[in-house]
Amino acid sequence: MSSPRPLTILNGRLVLPTGDPRPGGLRCVDGFIVALGSEVAAQEGDAVVDARGALIAPGLVDLGVFAIDRPAFHFGGIVRAALMPDGDPPLDHPARVRFAAHSGKPDLWVHPLAAATRGLAGSELAELALMRDAGARAVSTGRRWIADSAVMLRLLQYCAMLDLVVVSHAEDSALAGNAVATAGEMATRLGLPSAPREAEALAIARDTMLAELAGARLHIRQVTTAAGLDLVRAAKARGVRVTAGVTPAHFALSDMELANFRTFARLSPPLRSEADRQAVLAALADGTIDVIASGHDPRGPEDKRLPFADATPGMAGAETLLPLTLALVRDRHVDLARAFALLAANPARLLAAEAGVMAAGMEADIALVDPTRPWLVDSNNMAASAGNTPFDRRPVEGRAVALFKGGVKVGG
C-alpha cells in the first residue's frame, strides 16, 4: 500500500490528555501524528482540512462490540472496535481470529478478542498464544461468566504469562439463572424472572481475588452496581491490576425503562435501580471506571419483537456512545479530557494500540467532533444494521463530523 499524502488539520480545538481543549491543529505523516499545537502549518503537498472550530479528538476505541457494523461505527466516530468472541462460530480458533483481525480493512481497525475457552463453554482453555499471534489483542469470556473458579484461575495465570488482558463478564451465573431483570419493584410488577444485583458483586469479588493471586490484568467489561464498583475501587487501592468498563445504558438509564415490556431495554447485565445508576456516575467521576464502550449488538425484530424474557439481550449502541458520553461532560460528571480517556486512551492502552491520545508518535486516528450539534435518536433511521436502541426519540448533542484512520479520511 502506498503512503497517503501527509495530512494537516487546522483551525480546530485539540483534545489533549489533560486540561481544556486548546486551539490549534496537527500534522500527520505516514499514518502517524508528527506535530500538534497552535504552531502547526501545512506543508507543500499536504492534504489540508479546515476543522472550522471542531474538536480534534482521538478516534473512539470501542472495547466490546458484538458485530462489525461499519456505517454505525463511522457515524459514531469509532475507528477501532474490539470484537467480542461470541460469534457463531466463536473466535476460539487462530484462523478465525486472523480473519477477523483483517476484516476491518481498509477503513476500520478490528481488534479481535480471543475466546478464553473452547466454544466459550467455560471449561477448556482455548489456544490463546496462537490466537494472540494471529492478532488477538486480549482474551474474553464473552457474554458469560466462567463459573468454574479453577478454570478462571488457570486462565488468569496463563494470560498473565502471555501479558494479555482478560476481559470478563461479571454475573454469578447460578444466581443470575434465567433472570432478565434486576430484582426490585419493576421486575416484581412486570412478573419478570429476576436476580439480585449482588450477582455482579459476587462475580467481581471472586474474579478480582483470582486476578490478584495470578498477577493478571483483568478488565471487567461492565460494572453496573454500587457494590460491584466498591469492590473494584478496593481492589485498585490494594494494587490489583483491574480495570472496569460500562456502557451508556447503565449510566443513562435505570430499570424504569422496562415499563411496557420494552425489549430494547433488555440488556445483559440487566438495567439496574436508580441508586446503582447514580453509583455508576460517581464511579465515572472518581476514576473507578476506566472505559465507556458501546456494547454494539444490532438485533432485528426476529430477536427483539418477542415477549420480554424471550428477546435477545443487547442494544445498537455505536451511534449513541459519543453523544451520551458528552452528556456527562455537559452535566459536569467528567471533563472533556477524561471523557476521551474513557472513550479512547484507556481502551487503546488495554488493547496495546498506539492510539487514542493526541500526541506526536501516535497513530493518526482522529475524529473531528462538533460537541454541541443536536440530533434526535431515531430507531427507524439508524446507520446501524438494526435500530434496537433504548434511547429512541431521545434528543442528544454531539456528532463526529469527520473521521480519519491512519491520517486518511474514512466513512464518506
Place this chain on the structure above:
Amino acid sequence: MPSPESSNARYPTGRAAFPHRDLLGISQLERHEILFLLDEAAQWVAFDPREARRSDSVADPLAGLTIINAFFENSTRTLLSFEIAGKRLGADVVNMHAAQSSVRKGETLIDTALSLNAMRADAIVIRHASSGAVRLIADKVDCPVLNAGDGSHEHPTQGLLDALTIRQALGLGAGSDLNGLRVTICGDVMHSRVARSNILCLTALGADVRVCAPPALMPAEVEAMGVAPFHDFDAALAGAEVVMMLRLQQERMSGQFIPSPREYRHLFGLTPERLARAAPAALVMHPGPMNRGVEIDSSVADLPGRSLITRQVGNGVAIRMACLEVLTRPARKIEGWA
C-alpha cells in the same frame, strides 16, 4: 341487581365509563373502572341461560360476533370459562390451542397475531406463558384483546372475579368497594399472576392486603405494591377477614424452592387450626386447581359458608361475560360507545 338509573349516576356515561380497547391488566384500570366491571358482572351473575332461552325475552347481545380464545399455554378452567361466557352471550366462539412447543419462536407469535387479526375476530382472548406476551399481540391486532394470563404478570379477570366474589359474600351491593377489608394472600407470590392481579385489584378497592410466602417465593420489593409481606403465616392470618391461598406448582414443591410438600404444608398450609387464627367467619378462597393436603386442607376447602371456592368458578363466567360484553360495545355500535 342495580337499576340502570343508579348505574348511570355512578359512572361516567357511555364509553367514558370504560375507555379501554383491551383488558391487559388491572394495572391499567382506575378504581371506578374496576367497580364498573364488577357492577356489570353482578348483573350477569343472576342471568339464567335456560330461563332466557325459554322466555325468548333476552336477545343474544353478541350474536354474530366471533371470539377467538388463543391459548398458548395449557388451561382447562379458564378456557372453559371464557368459552361458556362467550356462548351465553350468543357469540361464535373458536378455541385455538397452540401448545407452547409449537409456537416457541416469537416471529411465529407475531405472525399468529397477524393471522388472527386477518380473520377479523371481534375479540381475542389470549393466554401465554411469557409476561408481556399478550400486550405484544394486542399491539398487532385491531380488535379488543383480553388477557387470560401472561406469564407471572397478570390475570385480570381472576382479580376481578375474586373481588366480585368477596363483595357478594359480604352482601355488598353495586358501587361498593372493599375499603379496610383485611385480606391475606399466601403461597407462591413470586410466580403468581393471580397474586399480582389480586394485589392490584384489592388495593385499588381500598383493602388492607398482606402477602405471605417463603423468602424464595416472595418477589423483591413487593411492599412497593402497597402490601405488607410476611413469612410467618400465623402472624399474617391474625385478624384476616379473607384468606386467599395460591396454587403451589408441582415443580416448586421438591428441593428447588421448598424442601418438600409436607414441609410446605407445615409452614404455609391452611389447616383448620390455622384458619382459627383469622377473624371469626373469615372467608377462604383459592383460584384452583387445588393441591388438597398441601396448600389447603380438604376440610377447609369444603367448609360450608366459609369457602368461596366454587362460587369463584361461577363468578368467573359472569366476569368474563361482562368483560366481553363491555369491550365489544364499540363494535356493536351501542349508543355512547361507538
